[in-house]
Amino acid sequence: MKMIWAIIRPEYSQKVIDALEKTGISAMTRLHVTGHGAEIGITAGHVNYSEIPKEMLMLVLPDIDIAHAVKIISTTAKTWQKENPGHGSVGDGKIFVTYVEDAYTIRTSENRKDRFGSSGKDR
Amino acid sequence: MKKIIAIIRNEKVEETKSNLEKIGVTGVTYLYVTGKGLRDGMGPSRFQGSEYHPYGGRHQLRQLDDAPVSADPVCLPAEKEREPGFRPQRMLVIVANDSDVRPIIATLIATNYTGHHGDGAIFVCPMISAIRVRNGEQGDSALV
Numbered sequence: 001m002k003m004i005w006a007i008i009r010p011e012y013s014q015k016v017i018d019a020l021e022k023t024g025i026s027a028m029t030r031l032h033v034t035g036h037g038a039e040i041g042i043t044a045g046h047v048n049y050s051e052i053p054k055e056m057l058m059l060v061l062p063d064i065d066i067a068h069a070v071k072i073i074s075t076t077a078k079t080w081q082k083e084n085p086g087h088g089s090v091g092d093g094k095i096f097v098t099y100v101e102d103a104y105t106i107r108t109s110e111n112r113k114d115r116f117g118s119s120g121k122d123r
Numbered sequence: 124m125k126k127i128i129a130i131i132r133n134e135k136v137e138e139t140k141s142n143l144e145k146i147g148v149t150g151v152t153y154l155y156v157t158g159k160g161l162r163d164g165m166g167p168s169r170f171q172g173s174e175y176h177p178y179g180g181r182h183q184l185r186q187l188d189d190a191p192v193s194a195d196p197v198c199l200p201a202e203k204e205r206e207p208g209f210r211p212q213r214m215l216v217i218v219a220n221d222s223d224v225r226p227i228i229a230t231l232i233a234t235n236y237t238g239h240h241g242d243g244a245i246f247v248c249p250m251i252s253a254i255r256v257r258n259g260e261q262g263d264s265a266l267v
Contacts, residue, residue, distance in 0.1 A: 100248055
């Protein structure tokens with residue numbers, strides 16, 4: 001079981017969500033965040049905007065689905081460059097994947113580890 | 124050290140807060156999030172009698188590993204049956220010692236259980252260290 005934190009452009013989030021839903025990944029959490037990358041935001045004239053609004057998606061998936069989900073997010077969240085097709089642009093976002101040791105569904109008190117498997121240090 | 128991420132109903136936050144206080148949890152971060160679960164965040168009656176299985180998508184996905192991204196698994200309900208699924212929820216982030224994880228999870232489950240879909244989920248992730256910004260204290264002592 002692993003957790004994906006994907007930071008994407010807000011205008012692309014619905015596109016990504018729809019693409020994930022189409023392949024059966026429907027459980028996710030969405031957060032509005034602000035931040036900047038290695039370019040320290042955008043500078044327009046003398047003003048630097050370092051807190052650029054982004055959307056963050058959090059998904060927990062079994063190990064076997066992670067590569068698939070990352071592929072979907074990275075292809076759908078990419079902006080389209082006319083002169084350089086296939087390459088996105090600065091600010092398209094990032095995807096982080098972390099371990100999840102345990103996961104519980106509150107309604108059933110069920111430990112999803114039994115179903116999805118754990119991928120912590122004890123793997 | 125572990126990070127506990129709990130996603131719960133908005134209306135249960137105050138109850139959860141006081142119950143966590145009772146078992147001695149001091150540091151909690153609350154986030155406003157929107158989310159949906161395996162059933163698109165809908166009530167229990169919506170899919171009764173339908174072929175939809177909450178985990179059905181997983182099996183489909185395994186077969187679709189090399190298939191094009193747009194492949195449409197049959198286990199999903201028809202488009203018209205579904206609603207925009209994202210509903211406001213609250214995310215709690217608690218960083219705790221390994222030994223405190225079990226009581227915290229038990230409290231969270233006991234407080235937030237209603238038996239309906241949308242009760243939320245709890246995830247436990249490994250955490251390497253914590254640092255107190257005020258004095259640079261590191262490790263377990265930075266938590267209390």
